[in-house]
Amino acid sequence: MTRLPLELSDARQAIAGARRVVVKIGSSALTSLQGGLDNDRLDRLADAIEARMRAGSDVVVVSSGAIGAGLAPLGLTRRPRDLATKQAAASVGQLALAHAWGTSFARYDRTVGQVLLSADDFARREHHRNAQRTLDRLRSLGAVGVVNENDTVATEEIRFGDNDRLAALVAHLVGADALFLLSDVAGLYDGDPRKGEANFIAEVRSSADLDGVIAGSGGVLGTGGMASKLSAARLAADAGVPVLLAAAAEAASALGTGTVGTAFAARPVRLSARRFWVRHAADSRGAILIDAGAVRAVAHARRSLLAAGIVGVRGRFHGGDVVDLIGPDRAIVARGVVEYDAAELSTMLGRSTRELPDSMQRPVIHADDLVKV
Known part of the structure; x- marks a missing residue:
């Protein structure tokens, strides 16, 4: 050696x-x-x-x-x-x-x-x-x-x-x-x-x-x-x-x-x-499936995740839980603290912010609570 x-x-x-x-x-x-x-x-x-x-x-x-x-x-x-x-x-x-x-x-x-x-x-x-x-x-x-x-x-x-x-x-x-x-x-x-x-x-x-x-x-x-x-x-x-x-x-x-x-x-x-806690320490409570445009926004441009870019939800999570973000290729691209319950979020899929009621116009995950994996 x-x-x-x-x-x-x-x-x-x-x-x-x-x-x-x-x-x-x-x-x-x-x-x-x-x-x-x-x-x-x-x-x-x-x-x-x-x-x-x-x-x-x-x-x-x-x-x-x-x-x-x-x-x-x-x-x-x-x-x-x-x-x-x-x-x-x-x-x-x-x-x-x-x-x-x-x-x-x-x-x-x-x-x-x-x-x-x-x-x-x-x-x-x-x-x-x-x-x-x-x-x-x-x-x-x-x-x-x-x-x-x-x-x-x-x-x-x-x-x-x-x-x-x-x-x-x-x-x-x-x-x-x-x-x-x-x-x-x-x-x-x-x-x-x-x-x-x-x-x-x-x-x-x-x-x-x-x-x-x-x-x-x-x-x-x-x-x-x-x-x-x-x-x-x-x-x-x-x-x-x-x-x-x-x-x-x-x-x-x-x-x-x-x-x-x-x-x-x-x-x-x-x-x-x-951000360290979100990335390395917290357990994921579920997953949000996002489209290619959302992948570019959250993983490359460090933008907040909006409902318009979401195509599916997995698991029974609640607002404040950490979830994985999964792109079209089924790979985890980021993790973040979600603002909504899974059941609530399932009614928001693919909808633009202006199409949502006032109580649902917050980002699904704010950029400050997102960490690229």
């Missing part, structure tokens, strides 16, 4: 100097099938995080490992496949994981607060805001927020992709200036370095740098893998948050100089909280 020399690019400078950061740590960096949590490795990670905090950064930790931490205490020799056993392992492991982080940071007289989130907490705006306030308050009190997916109640445990997507969502939630994805891989390669020759990719500035990259799925302890990490890194970068993908064993260098791993440059303009 070939690793290219690293330079302190604009993205790496932004990551190294970031004031508020999110650090995601993968299951494989914290646990093993034989012994559950590895406290020595966790201590070294806490050391690196504490050093970053003492250098002036606020840090939120997104920690995988709850299920892995629960395997050994329950006498399980491999990661379970059925949901009930996963939830049982998580219920044991979450206690062990929170205690381990608390014990490790107590060496620095630092308090830890556990924050368990589910996908639904990001889909619902009120829950989303509550999580934001909790993490902000922990930060202002000098505590370390340790976030994990609430696996004990999650019905789709792999929804966040071993917490990689969760970490990207949390990074936007707290207004992070950088996201660190730390696991058992040194960075991004164009193939699997364990299976032969693979080239190391030091920097991802645009999607063109990912041409030919083959990303695999997760290992025995986690549900993520490179595909999940790559997706999360692109999500965060799209939201305006630069990302460093690096090995947990190099956490001190990653959180220090930032000269290891793969850096993902952020888009120049950060998405607003509402």
